[in-house]
Amino acid sequence: MDVLDVLTTRYAFAEIAALIDAGAYASERSLRQLADAQQLCAFGQRVLDLDAEDFGLPDAAVGSNVAHSIADRVEGDAVPPELVVRSRAVRVPQSAHERHRGILGSLRPAFCLLLEVIAVRWQRRETSPLVAAVHTASEYLPMLIWEPVLGHAGDPARMPESVGGAGSRWGDFVDRECPHTKPQKSAAERCLRVAGEQDTGWRTYLDRQHSIVSHALATCAWECQTRCTVIASRTPADQERLAARCRIAAELQGSAIVRLRHSAPVGHGLGVPSPDEVAEAWRHTRTTLGAREPSVLVDDAYPLPGLPSLLSTLAGVPIRPSTIIADTAAALRHALA
Numbered sequence: 001m002d003v004l005d006v007l008t009t010r011y012a013f014a015e016i017a018a019l020i021d022a023g024a025y026a027s028e029r030s031l032r033q034l035a036d037a038q039q040l041c042a043f044g045q046r047v048l049d050l051d052a053e054d055f056g057l058p059d060a061a062v063g064s065n066v067a068h069s070i071a072d073r074v075e076g077d078a079v080p081p082e083l084v085v086r087s088r089a090v091r092v093p094q095s096a097h098e099r100h101r102g103i104l105g106s107l108r109p110a111f112c113l114l115l116e117v118i119a120v121r122w123q124r125r126e127t128s129p130l131v132a133a134v135h136t137a138s139e140y141l142p143m144l145i146w147e148p149v150l151g152h153a154g155d156p157a158r159m160p161e162s163v164g165g166a167g168s169r170w171g172d173f174v175d176r177e178c179p180h181t182k183p184q185k186s187a188a189e190r191c192l193r194v195a196g197e198q199d200t201g202w203r204t205y206l207d208r209q210h211s212i213v214s215h216a217l218a219t220c221a222w223e224c225q226t227r228c229t230v231i232a233s234r235t236p237a238d239q240e241r242l243a244a245r246c247r248i249a250a251e252l253q254g255s256a257i258v259r260l261r262h263s264a265p266v267g268h269g270l271g272v273p274s275p276d277e278v279a280e281a282w283r284h285t286r287t288t289l290g291a292r293e294p295s296v297l298v299d300d301a302y303p304l305p306g307l308p309s310l311l312s313t314l315a316g317v318p319i320r321p322s323t324i325i326a327d328t329a330a331a332l333r334h335a336l337a
Contacts, residue, residue, distance in 0.1 A: 001337065008333040011048060011120050011325055014066040016332065017041035021067035025336055035074035037335045042066050043079045044328040047087060048117060050133065052103065052110075053203075056088030080331060086324050096157055096195040096202045104155035107144045108317060111137060115308055115321035122303035127273045134304075135261040137311070139211045141249040142218035144315050149238050154213055156205070157195040164192055167229035170220075177226045180216055187212035221246035245314045248293045255285040257304075282307075 007016050017038050019025075025034060042064035046054060054063065058078040061068035071077055078084075089109040091102035103110045114137050121130035143154045150162045163170045169178040171189030180188060187209035194205040220230045221242035231239060252258065260273050260281050273281070282304045289310065290297040298309040302321070311319040 004333060004336055008329045010124055011044065011329050013041040013044040013048065013329075013332070016336075017045075017066040017068065021069050029336065031070065032074055032077065033335060035071045035077035037332060038066075038068050038071040039077050039079050040328055040332040040335060042068055042071070043083060043087070044325060044332065047113070047325055047328065048120060050113070050117060050136070052090055052092045053094055055091040056084060056100065056102070058084050083324065083328060083331070092206060094203060095199045096197070101152070101155055104153055107140060107147060107153040108315065108319060109322070110140070111144060111311055111315070111319050112322040113324065115302070115311070115319065116323065116325050118307070119303050119321055120325055122275070125275055127275060127278050130278065131257070131260045131273065135258050138249070138253045138258050140214050141252065141311075141314065142221070142246050143214040144311075145242065145245045145249060146217045146221070148316055149234055149242065154191070154210065154217070156191045159191050163230045165229065169226065169228040170230050178228070179219055179224050179226070183212055184216040184219065188216050218246040218249055222250070241316075248289060248314060251289055251292070252285070255288060256281040257285040
């Protein structure tokens with residue numbers, strides 16, 4: 001139990017799943033109980049890894065990256081429904097026709113999860129995935145900023161009515177006055193029609209171009225001098241807010257904390273930053289952003305102080321760390337205690 005306490009406190013879902021596979025707890029728990037515990041391990045690791053395409057599924061052991069041989073032997077084992085429902089809010093729809101829109105409906109639950117993941121990675125001293133999570137947040141931050149104006153989080157099924165139509169230059173390759181880059185124009189044009197494509201095309205768009213659409217929205221908000229209907233159709237107050245907030249988002253994308261991403265192994269620099277290096281990069285980023293947006297200077301008792309306050313200000317609603325990872329660990333400990 002001492003080992004279990006340490007592992008659950010560290011959210012070591014993969015290690016606990018391996019212990020179950022190796023026979024730990026076999027004399028104390030039924031096969032069904034052990035299978036349910038492995039389901040929780042698979043679910044918790046998937047959430048921690050931000051493997052959002054498979055969120056919302058009650059059988060988390062299918063395709064899991066953690067040990068699940070016990071779960072494979074039992075029928076009817078599943079993740080508790082309450083956790084499944086909560087994860088569905090952060091799911092990436094794998095088809096344009098899925099009823100639950102997940103992160104395409106709203107990015108707010110996803111950003112709450114990102115904050116929890118960053119805090120967990122800091123606790124585990126796993127700096128590469130921590131920086132990767134910060135990088136992901138910076139990529140999609142413009143879309144979070146636009147969400148109250150669009151009424152959704154860049155859902156391609158609704159983007160034609162939100163940014164298309166007469167007077168819009170969105171996705172127009174011929175128009176030279178639009179400041180979008182070629183990749184942005186390509187992604188912008190694709191997002192207007194991808195909802196009518198096959199599922200494979202839909203998933204390819206989400207993998208490769210959806211984050212570029214987020215950057216394109218930022219360009220519309222604060223860099224564009226042409227002012228087509230994408231931005232000109234908004235109220236003056238919305239235009240002002242979008243411009244100010246997307247400028248901060250752009251500064252975060254070029255900040256010291258995000259630049260650490262390019263030194264991490266997945267960034268091809270083949271280096272892993274130390275916690276001290278991460279803290280120093282965040283101090284530099286915080287000072288730079290604080291000159292324009294003081295909310296980032298708030299001491300909110302977070303591992304990267306001020307980040308939740310900054311995101312809340314830019315989103316226009318409270319963005320606080322979720323508890324789905326912690327609640328999964330608590331359910332796992334209860335299952336094995």
